[in-house]
Structure formats: C-alpha cells, structure tokens
Amino acid sequence: MISRFGLALLLASALLINPIVRAEDEGVEDDEYADTARALLIVRKFTKEDIVVQGKNVTVEVDIFNSGISTASSVKYTDVLPENATLVEGSLEVDFGKITVGSHVKHSYVVIFTVGNVQVHLPPALVSYVAEPDSTEPTLGASSSQILYVLTPVQQLQRYALQAGTYASLGFARTPTDWRNLAIVIGTIGTALGANWMVKKVKASNKDRQRERAYKELTKDD
Structure with missing residues (x-):
C-alpha cells in the first residue's frame, strides 16, 4: 500500500508538471501563430497644409503601408468627410487591389471647410483587406483621428501679422498678449x-x- 506521504508526493509532482506542459503548449501555439504569413496594413491620414483656413482648399492625404510578411489582397479604402466640409476633388472610396510587402499606396482628395473659428474632428480612414494568402476573411484597419482648427480669413491675416511682428520685435512679441x-x-x-x-x-x-x-x-x- 502507498502511504499518505507517497500520495502527497505524487499529487505535488502532478501539480508541478501540469503548468510546465501547459506553458510549453502555449508557447508552441504562439510560435505557430507568429509564423503565419499575414499582411499588416498601417494607415496614416493627415492634411498637407499646416494651416487650415475657411473657404480655401485643404488636401487630405492617406498613406497605406504593408508592414507584414505577406501581400495584402482585396484592399479597399473608405473615408468620411469631416463636419462642415465639402468635397472638391478626388474620391472617398478606392479599390487598391493588392499591396505587396514593404510597399506604400497613397491617395489624396481636396475639401473646403465652410465654417471658420471652429475645431473639427478629422475622422479616421478605414481599410479592409485579406491578410492571409489562403483566406477570404477580411481584416479591418484604420488611421488615427485628428483634431483640426479651422481659421477664418481674418484670423489668418492676424496670424501673418503676428508672425511679422515676431520678426520685427526680434522674437519678444509672439502673441496678442505679448x-x-x-x-x-x-x-x-x-x-x-x-x-x-x-x-x-x-x-x-x-x-x-x-x-x-x-x-x-x-x-x-x-
């Protein structure tokens, strides 16, 4: 017969071995997932102009980069206009097809903001694509959102005047308070x-x- 001490020893050994086996199994699963050939699209969205002014053209640029280890297929880009903006040139939907590993695709469109002296939320650009070669399931990606401040034409003139005043005052006066x-x-x-x-x-x-x-x-x- 096995003594109580022997049973306790067997139970303790089983408890110690089980987590090790589970950890090794989990490590194998992670490695297998890491070896899967997948595309990974990184989306950047920004305005070309540093200063956004009411009634003037603003170019919105989108850059999509494949940082994965497989070609992205069925790449489709969609976007949404920000509030108080009108599309002047370009498209908010583009079918890029495929983006190979390490490649960029770019797209741009032009808008005009009809209201000034306001903060505007620039919505994220959305991208759907198939990340794995033997799959048809779409993967979604998006750019980060931004906050733009839209100046009125008068505010733009004031800004230019302040910049000129900054140079004239040798940098001592940079703001209206200064x-x-x-x-x-x-x-x-x-x-x-x-x-x-x-x-x-x-x-x-x-x-x-x-x-x-x-x-x-x-x-x-x-």
Missing part, C-alpha cells in the same frame, strides 16, 4: 520720457523768465 504687454511698456516709457521733457521745458522757461527780469532790472537802473 504685444499688449509690449505696448504697455512702450507707453510707460513714452509717458516717462514725455514727463521728463515737460519738466525740462518748464525749468528752461523759468530760467528764461528769470533772465528777462534780471535784464529789465539792469536796463531800468540805466
């Missing part, structure tokens, strides 16, 4: 200089009157 503070400083200095000039003017006038009185006194005695 210009207000600079105006206060210049005004204070101007007031001080003006007051100093007035004091000197009054003193000079008093001296002139004193000389005139002295001269009259001298000529009176003669």
